[in-house]
Amino acid sequence: MIPLLRHARYVLSENPVTGLAFGLFALFLVAAILGPLLAPYNPLQSNAAMALKPPSAAHWFGTDQLGRDIFSRVLVATRLDLSIAFASVVLAFLLGALSGVAAGYFGGWTDRVVGRLADTIMAFPLFVLAMGIVAALGNEVINIVIATAIINFPLYARVARAEANVRREAGFVEAARLSGNGEARVVLGQVLPNIMPIMMVQMSLTMGYAILNAAGLSFIGLGVRPPDPEWGIMVAEGANFIQSGEWWIALFPGAALMLAVFCFNLLGDGLRDIIDPLKRT
């Protein structure tokens, strides 16, 4: 643990951008947890007299076509956007890690089935497949989570498979098997914990993509329904006013979205440098 911490400090000093990413991450976390408490206005409260006002001291990010405070909406939306992404990443991790480890550890037909499943998903342009899944399952937030998890599944399954395959013959796994542990126990108790660091890196790397994907789906009207505040749908609403010059409606939720994705991408790169310095590019 101590060498890892020292290495982490080294990576942070080499690459201050990773430190910045950690700072941003903390900010988003606070917004997600305390968002509704911090918001100066009710994000759903419309006010026809205040419609389409540019940013001002009272409304930092301006107001939208219904006179709602955009700053409050952007702030409150953080929780929903991050929850969707986080839930889908966790789901993808559970599905991918378990089936990938099983495939890598047992080989044989398990391996073939998991491999074929991953290949089939990868045969689609991923965003298009997510669209198809949400369209088929129904226009609900939970289906955005499921669709995003499905399109991320192959990544997790492949990484987990490769790592488990390498460790199948490792000494500590052999030792656990010989001391009379069942296969399931060996997989869950020995193999899975050992691939956790690399899976964590994978999770933070896919988090940004998951946010982007979910926001893209709601931008085209899937999943989240108005008037719920969500970054993608807010950009979509703002899109109607771009041509008449009301830039703030789309800009602020879009910028929040961009910053969140940027933060997680940097975080993922940073985590990878800390955990797996050899894969540095």
Next chain:
Amino acid sequence: MLKMLLSRLATAIPSLIGVVIVTFMLTRLLPGDPAAYFAGLAASPQAIAEIRTKLGLDKSLPEQFVAYISDLLHGNLGNSLSTGQPVVAEIATRLPASGELTLAALILAVCIAIPLGVLAAVKQGTWIDHLCRIVTTAGVSLPVFFTGLLFAYVFYYLLQIAPAPTGRLDVFLSPPTHITGFYLIDSALTGNLETFWGALRQLALPAISMAIFSLAPLARMTRGSMLSVLGSDFIRTARASGLAPRTVVFTYAFRNAVLPVITTLGMVFSFLLGANVLVETVFAWPGIGLYAVNALITSDYAPVQGFVLTMALLYVALNLAIDCLYGLVDPRVRLDS
């Protein structure tokens, strides 16, 4: 050469089968009664029952699958509810618009990403390397629909140098004679310069938005693979033989470094085809992405499913083409198969 083509074709078959099965499943997954969905919101019970028989939803799943396959083979993807037209025909007329946009974006992305990646690797640690790092990290973080909107605001509303983000051609211009369906190519072939310029102006912003999004993985891979090739033994040999730096970097290093970049093209196409939907929505680009989004809004499912299938088939074909391209560049693959 032919042998390689055939073996590549064979590897595409499982993907193709997978795609067909998944799209079939998607048509049956509709929550509630699919027939009700296909019939539309205002349909009477009789109409729904009629649709159910017509779609074969009263039959067993295997029978339905056989019917689905036979429909596919006959080029039948059902009819659109809102227009009543066959989905296949509607997709076919919109495909060139999406194709032109996607290819323009790809060419733009490749033209920027590859020189950037090569330069970043050759001049490692200089400002161009840092620029490459910023572009690759920022590029993947930009929501493509957001960049598109920003561009539209800045270049159309503020600077007024770009045309309105409304489709492929200004209303005052008539489309060129249909040859390929690509406005740029058709207008160039017929010598219609005014239309060519108009089409190019309309294409610029959506294509740039998509290119920015997709150039990141290309640049990152080019830089990484160039760096590893430049450090390899045969580059040392080339330098020890006194070959000119240009020959070392381009003929020796780049040709080898481009191989993993070609593989990355698969992922880039996945990005591009997805981004296509969003960018078409932003710029009212009359391609298949916008078609699908409009159908989604009106709960018109046949076009959406036709769209997913078309995109998947296109993607399988593109991956096949990428595989063949790889074989062309790498003799080890070409001669081993």
Next chain:
Amino acid sequence: MTAVPALAVDDLSVEFRTRSGTVKVLEKVGFEVDKGETIALVGESGSGKSVTAFAVMGILDPAGRVTAGRAMFGGSDLLAMSERDLAEQRGRELSMIFQNPRTALNPIRRVGQQIADVLVRHGGATSTEAPRAAVEMLKKVRIPDPERRAEAYPFELSGGMCQRIMIAIALSCRPALLIADEPTTGLDVTTQAVIMDLIGELAHESGMATIFITHDLALAAEYCDRIVVMHAGHIVEAAPGRELFSQPRHPYSAKLLAATPGETASLAELASIPGGLPDLRRSDLPACRYSDRCERRLDDCTRPLPRRALGERHMVACWNPL
């Protein structure tokens, strides 16, 4: 002694910058190769043999830097030359072949084309004649069926074949000096002898000077006129092969010889050299980098290394030679 040596390296020092400090990889390395002479640079891995060659060729890693020294070659100093002028010399006047021939060739370029590239670059042939000239070179390195082999890719050829291609590339412009960096590593034993004989013959034919880098003393003794022994970035002894074998003067050379299986030595008598190479990042490196491992060290050994001439062509850098 012949008038002007083909290559005279003098006082060559090289440093590498790494994350954990500067490594003094070479210190005051000096040796000469006469025209038509074959010398061997021998030493353990990490002793600086290859770095010496890379420095002379001007193909050091970007992290490496020549801090002092000269390498006189054909009347000019290779180390002071501009990269542009040096590139003109490389491949034409001085050439190098490497270990692991299969990775040392461009994997996706036909081997004939790779020879032709060098010929065209140095004006050895025009681009129209080059393919034929390349086939000629393949003939010269005795590759059977050269016309067909010129069209092959490296992965289609054996390791020995690839090394012949490397030799053909290196010798295509008739250089005055060839550096062969462990050219037989990774090849099987019978191929090794064939490759060594081939290099020797071609060198003899053209009066070319050859520097042969190896850790195999027996191979060095068999093929080289003189042997230069390196240890931890220093040259510790230089002597004609037979003299070194019969009468090594530096304690390290003696240990190295004892560690080499010969006809007389049985495996049981093989002495391994105690200790390892010193950590070259140390700031307090002793003047003699062998002194920590040496059984004959004296108080004198802390003084700067001497270069003692013992006879006309025998040099040892030791205060207490055998």
